[in-house]
Each structure stands twice: as structure tokens, then as C-alpha cells.
Amino acid sequence: xxxxxxxxxxxxxxxxxxxxxxxxxxxxxxxxxxxxxxxxxxxxxxxxxxxxxxxxxxxxxxxxxxxxxxxxxxxxxxxxxxxxxxxxxxxxxxxxxxxxxxxxxxxxxxxxxxxxxxxxxxxxxxxxxxxxxxxxxxxxxxxxxxxxxxxxxxxxxxxxxxxxxxxxxxxxxxxxxxxxxxxxxxxxxxxxxxxxxxxxxxxxxxxxxxxxxxxxxxxxxxxxxxxxxxxxxxxxxxxxxxxxxxxxxxxxxxxxxxxxxxxxxxxxxxxxxxxxxxxxxxxxxxxxxxxxxxxxxxxxxxxxxxxxxxxxx
Numbered sequence: 009x010x011x012x013x014x015x016x017x018x019x020x021x022x023x024x025x026x027x028x029x030x031x032x033x034x035x036x037x038x039x040x041x042x043x044x045x046x047x048x049x050x051x052x053x054x055x056x057x058x059x060x061x062x063x064x065x066x067x068x069x070x071x072x073x074x075x076x077x078x079x080x081x082x083x084x085x086x087x088x089x090x091x092x093x094x095x096x097x098x099x100x101x102x103x104x105x106x107x108x109x110x111x112x113x114x115x116x117x118x119x120x121x122x123x124x125x126x127x128x129x130x131x132x133x134x135x136x137x138x139x140x141x142x143x144x145x146x147x148x149x150x151x152x153x154x155x156x157x158x159x160x161x162x163x164x165x166x167x168x169x170x171x172x173x174x175x176x177x178x179x180x181x182x183x184x185x186x187x188x189x190x191x192x193x194x195x196x197x198x199x200x201x202x203x204x205x206x207x208x209x210x211x212x213x214x215x216x217x218x219x220x221x222x223x224x225x226x227x228x229x230x231x232x233x234x235x236x237x238x239x240x241x242x243x244x245x246x247x248x249x250x251x252x253x254x255x256x257x258x259x260x261x262x263x264x265x266x267x268x269x270x271x272x273x274x275x276x277x278x279x280x281x282x283x284x285x286x287x288x289x290x291x292x293x294x295x296x297x298x299x300x301x302x303x304x305x306x307x308x309x310x311x312x313x314x315x316x317x318x319x320x321x
Contacts, residue, residue, distance in 0.1 A: 038111035069167030070231035109160035115142035116164025237299025
């Protein structure tokens with residue numbers, strides 16, 4: 009039934025380049041790169057708490073999602089049925105196992121958190137709908153089954169609840185952020201040990217390896233780096249930097265305009281510098297360093313500069 013549904017969407021896609029282009033654009037909004045940008049802009053410039061909550065939601069949802077992927081090891085639709093022909097553009101970002109959908113989970117974790125945190129109904133509805141559209145785009149483009157998408161959305165929704173409860177609990181006690189950080193680091197280590205040591209099926213088509221376990225494990229190390237970066241940076245910022253988002257629009261623009269390029273440059277440099285360490289370590293560092301920069305280092309820098317400017321004025 010799920011394959012027939014994908015084939016029906018495939019027939020629509022093949023007859024409409026416009027719809028295909030629209031859904032390719034929508035699906036990119038659920039990528040991990042944009043997730044970091046949303047966390048950064050929200051955290052630095054709009055609502056600090058919501059920014060942290062998005063980061064926690066993405067990390068918690070990502071851990072659950074990757075754990076499910078690497079335990080279930082379910083192949084992509086076109087591997088299960090050769091009649092499914094995924095969109096070539098979407099195929100580039102559709103690596104590894106299929107269930108659950110990572111884009112759907114990330115979309116719900118990011119945009120669902122914004123929707124859940126917003127007090128304006130129109131804004132909330134817009135972001136809920138956007139999260140659902142990103143999930144549907146994975147079906148429309150032929151890279152995930154309906155089960156993949158619905159489970160990914162559900163994991164993202166659960167992660168919204170988890171991140172909210174974590175922050176609520178942390179705000180009720182002075183030392184609780186440290187406890188949360190330690191637990192997150194322990195969970196990250198346990199998760200990475202598990203996915204590194206478990207056996208994986210070898211799926212071949214002739215001499216071609218269809219799913220590379222090393223790439224799947226690398227994805228796990230990337231999301232592990234996100235959670236570890238938050239675990240280290242969030243309590244340190246909370247205790248020692250304590251920057252505020254209640255600043256002028258000009259300062260907010262400067263924070264984002266200067267910070268986002270720094271994140272991009274740092275990601276590229278980290279990937280190049282850590283490449284000799286191997287695929288897994290490089291994946292971890294590629295996420296850990298930019299997240300730590302977003303959560304702690306850039307707030308430390310711009311807070312110091314803003315305070316210095318105030319003194320000079």
C-alpha cells in the first residue's frame with residue numbers, strides 16, 4: 009500500500025516540474041544546516057529560551073531517530089521496490105537507512121518548537137503546517153515511505169515535549185543544569201558506543217554497496233556532537249555569560265550577520281582539520297565545534313564587545 013501511494017505521487021511529480029521544484033525547496037527547509045541557522049538566530053536575537061529548546065529538541069529527536077534507524081536498518085523505498093524512482097535532487101540528501109525520516113523529525117523539532125513556543129496563533133499555525141509539509145515532501149519526492157515520515161514527525165513532536173520539560177526542570181533549581189549536562193554527556197557516550205559496536209546488514213546490488221554502515225554511524229556521531237555541544241556550552245553560558253536578547257534591532261542584526269558566516273567558516277575548517285582523525289571523529293567534531301560556538305563562544309564574544317562599547321560611550 010505504501011509503495012502504491014509513492015507511485016501515485018511519483019506520477020504527479022513526473023507530470024509537474026513546478027510542483028517538484030516547490031517540494032524540493034520545501035524539503036531543504038528540513039535539513040540540518042538550516043536547523044543550526046534557526047537555533048543561532050533565535051538564540052542570539054529573538055528568544056534565548058526558545059533557541060535552547062530548539063537545540064535540545066533537535067538533539068534529543070536526532071538521537072532517538074538515529075537509534076531507531078540503526079536498530080531497524082530498513083532500506084529506502086527504491087531498494088525495496090525498483091518501480092519507485094526518487095527525484096534526483098532529493099536523492100543526494102537521502103543517504104543511509106529509511107526509517108524514520110530524519111528530515112521530518114528535524115522539521116518537527118525545529119518548526120514545531122517555534123510553533124509550540126509562539127503566543128501568536130497565526131505564527132504557530134504557519135510553523136505547524138510547514139513541519140507537516142516538509143514531512144509530506146519526503147513522500148512526494150520518493151525518498152521515504154509514509155511510515156518513515158509519520159514516525160519521524162512523531163519523534164520530533166515527542167522531542168518538543170522532552171526539551172520543554174528539561175528546561176522547566178532546570179529553571180527550578182540552581183544546580184540542575186549541571187546535572188542535565190552530565191546526563192546528556194553520559195547518554196551521548198552510551199549512544200555512540202552502541203551504534204559503533206552493533207553489527208549492520210550488508211546490502212549489495214552486484215558489487216555496489218547500497219547502504220554504507222560507516223556513513224550511518226557518521227550520522228550518529230554528528231547528532232552526538234550536537235548534544236555534547238549543548239551539554240558543554242549551555243550551562244557555561246547560563247552561569248558565566250548570561251547574555252540578553254532584549255537589545256536594539258541594530259545589535260540583533262549585527263549578532264546574526266557576523267555570527268552566521270563564522271559558523272559556516274568554522275564548520276568548513278573543522279571538517280578539514282579533523283578529516284585525518286577518521287569519518288566518525290570528524291563527524292562528531294563537525295557538529296560539536298559549531299554548536300559550541302553558537303551556544304557559548306559567540307555569545308561570550310559579542311557580550312564582551314557590547315559591554316566594551318557601552319563603557320566607551
